[in-house]
Amino acid sequence: MSSITCNYQQTVSVAERLSALADAACQHCGISSKDLLSHSEVLEVCAEEFSSDIASGQRELIPVALCPNCHKKHHLDARNNHNPCQITARDSREWLD
Numbered sequence: 897m898s899s900i901t902c903n904y905q906q907t908v909s910v911a912e913r914l915s916a917l918a919d920a921a922c923q924h925c926g927i928s929s930k931d932l933l934s935h936s937e938v939l940e941v942c943a944e945e946f947s948s949d950i951a952s953g954q955r956e957l958i959p960v961a962l963c964p965n966c967h968k969k970h971h972l973d974a975r976n977n978h979n980p981c982q983i984t985a986r987d988s989r990e991w992l993d
């Protein structure tokens with residue numbers, strides 16, 4: 897299991913995780929699961945926002961495969977603090993733009 901506290905990993909189903917990891921490369925930096933394995937690391941699953949419904953505020957998430965390094969960054973908020981919810985973390989970064 898991941899050392900990163902990740903809300904999404906608590907809720908993702910096994911099927912969703914397997915299908916995300918079937919791509920077998922980090923969706924951010926492109927490192928393959930084979931390359932990671934040579935550093936004894938594995939891809940981790942997280943989610944990105946696919947769409948959000950403005951009326952209901954409902955957000956649709958899609959699972960993505962990330963290497964541990966990119967996964968960590970995915971959860972950093974604007975102050976470089978770890979946020980278990982990657983969507984809130986990203987929102988806080990975007991406020992700075």
Ligand SMILES: [Zn+2]
Pocket residue numbers: 922923924925926927962963964965966967
């Ligand atoms: Zn990566």
Ligand SMILES: [Zn+2]
Pocket residue numbers: 901902903904905941942943967970971982
């Ligand atoms: Zn995550």
